[in-house]
Amino acid sequence: MRAGESLPVDRREVLDEVRASMAGLGLCPADVPSTAHLVDDLGLDSLDWIDLAMHLEEKLSIAIREEALASVRTVQDVADRVHAALAEGRGAPA
Amino acid sequence: MTGRRRPGAGSRDVSGASGWARVAERGSLLGLRITIGCYRLFGRPLSLVLVHAIVLYYFLALRRARRASRAYLRRMASQPEGARALGRRPGTPASFLHFRAFALSIFDRIVLWLGREGDLEFDVHGMEACHRLLRSDRGAIVVGAHLGSFDALRALAKRDSIAVNVLMFTRNARRINAIMRQLSPEAEVRVVEAGPSAFDTVLRIRACIERGEVVAMLGDRVEPGDRGRSCEVSFLGAPVAIPEAPYLLAGLLDCPLFFMVALRSGAGRYRVFAEVLAESVELPRSERDKRIRELAAAYASRLEHYCEMAPYQWFNYFDYWNQDRSR
Numbered sequence: 391m392r393a394g395e396s397l398p399v400d401r402r403e404v405l406d407e408v409r410a411s412m413a414g415l416g417l418c419p420a421d422v423p424s425t426a427h428l429v430d431d432l433g434l435d436s437l438d439w440i441d442l443a444m445h446l447e448e449k450l451s452i453a454i455r456e457e458a459l460a461s462v463r464t465v466q467d468v469a470d471r472v473h474a475a476l477a478e479g480r481g482a483p484a
Numbered sequence: 485m486t487g488r489r490r491p492g493a494g495s496r497d498v499s500g501a502s503g504w505a506r507v508a509e510r511g512s513l514l515g516l517r518i519t520i521g522c523y524r525l526f527g528r529p530l531s532l533v534l535v536h537a538i539v540l541y542y543f544l545a546l547r548r549a550r551r552a553s554r555a556y557l558r559r560m561a562s563q564p565e566g567a568r569a570l571g572r573r574p575g576t577p578a579s580f581l582h583f584r585a586f587a588l589s590i591f592d593r594i595v596l597w598l599g600r601e602g603d604l605e606f607d608v609h610g611m612e613a614c615h616r617l618l619r620s621d622r623g624a625i626v627v628g629a630h631l632g633s634f635d636a637l638r639a640l641a642k643r644d645s646i647a648v649n650v651l652m653f654t655r656n657a658r659r660i661n662a663i664m665r666q667l668s669p670e671a672e673v674r675v676v677e678a679g680p681s682a683f684d685t686v687l688r689i690r691a692c693i694e695r696g697e698v699v700a701m702l703g704d705r706v707e708p709g710d711r712g713r714s715c716e717v718s719f720l721g722a723p724v725a726i727p728e729a730p731y732l733l734a735g736l737l738d739c740p741l742f743f744m745v746a747l748r749s750g751a752g753r754y755r756v757f758a759e760v761l762a763e764s765v766e767l768p769r770s771e772r773d774k775r776i777r778e779l780a781a782a783y784a785s786r787l788e789h790y791c792e793m794a795p796y797q798w799f800n801y802f803d804y805w806n807q808d809r810s811r
Contacts, residue, residue, distance in 0.1 A: 414769045435713065436683045436685055436686040437686060437713065437728075437729060437732050437733070437736070439683050439686070440683075440687070440690065440736055441736055444736055456687050459683070460683060460684045460687060462683065
């Protein structure tokens, strides 16, 4: 995050952050519902997905666990994993 | 809701086997088994006689592959360096030599997998520069081709104590690999299986790189799993699509990118060439496509150079320049 920007805290903010990051993959954030399947609905492949995960990790200074990443299917799943990683970073239960 | 479509995405058959897959799957198992048995029983010289008989059978039986071979050889002959390296007209005898080179490559592959690396000799060039860029917490991506022997990389890894993981489209190679596993069940075969939408494949690659290991992949064919992740480069005077994945992965994982090829220079002898394609790959999103095209063009240029050094060792027996039509 840039200086002065605060980390997203609640699930809604995290979801918005995930959607915003999808702009870099050629998607329009406003067109991405939380229930969208990354592959079937958005046409993402594994390289897009690792790109998204690493972008979020870098931007939010988090580390998403590999086992958590492997089971991601929808946009909401991504937001949930990011939310959990942020909570871990703060020392709070996810 | 709208999904994103890349140019070319959706035009490729992602469910069926490629033209090459159909060729490779066709009956190669029996020939391979006979050769292995013969090698174990009679050793190298007599087995080579048998290899030539098997090559002749496949040369006569695989009409499409033969046609593709001749088309490739004609293209190679149209290049000044290539014509010199071929040393003959791109006719039937040259095409037979092309088939024979593939059989000899498979033969040496068996030798490697039987653990008899001592039977082969490797003359290695350029590895020092690659070694200097490897760190304990950051490995590298190696991009090779269906040119010469990709398996020589395994021997090199053993020699230099480098952990190498080979990314394979295993549906194509399943039958050959089954035999290899039978030959060498105790060997630590580190194969990362690639497949369509395989999110965990990329995670495994990332883990390998973070452990300081090498992940090797073939960069000359767009496999069904690549799903439109390809870019166009010039190769032997005509445009061809090659996968973007090696360059994108090197950029995302922030690691060096090497090119490697092992060319058979005589009976049981190989010259291995390793080059640094990029010490690090930076891919800012705004310039990603441009940078990937540059790296892919650099790869194609080096591949062309080595292909002209060993024109009969190009092992793509399908209409390489019209891949969509040949599938």
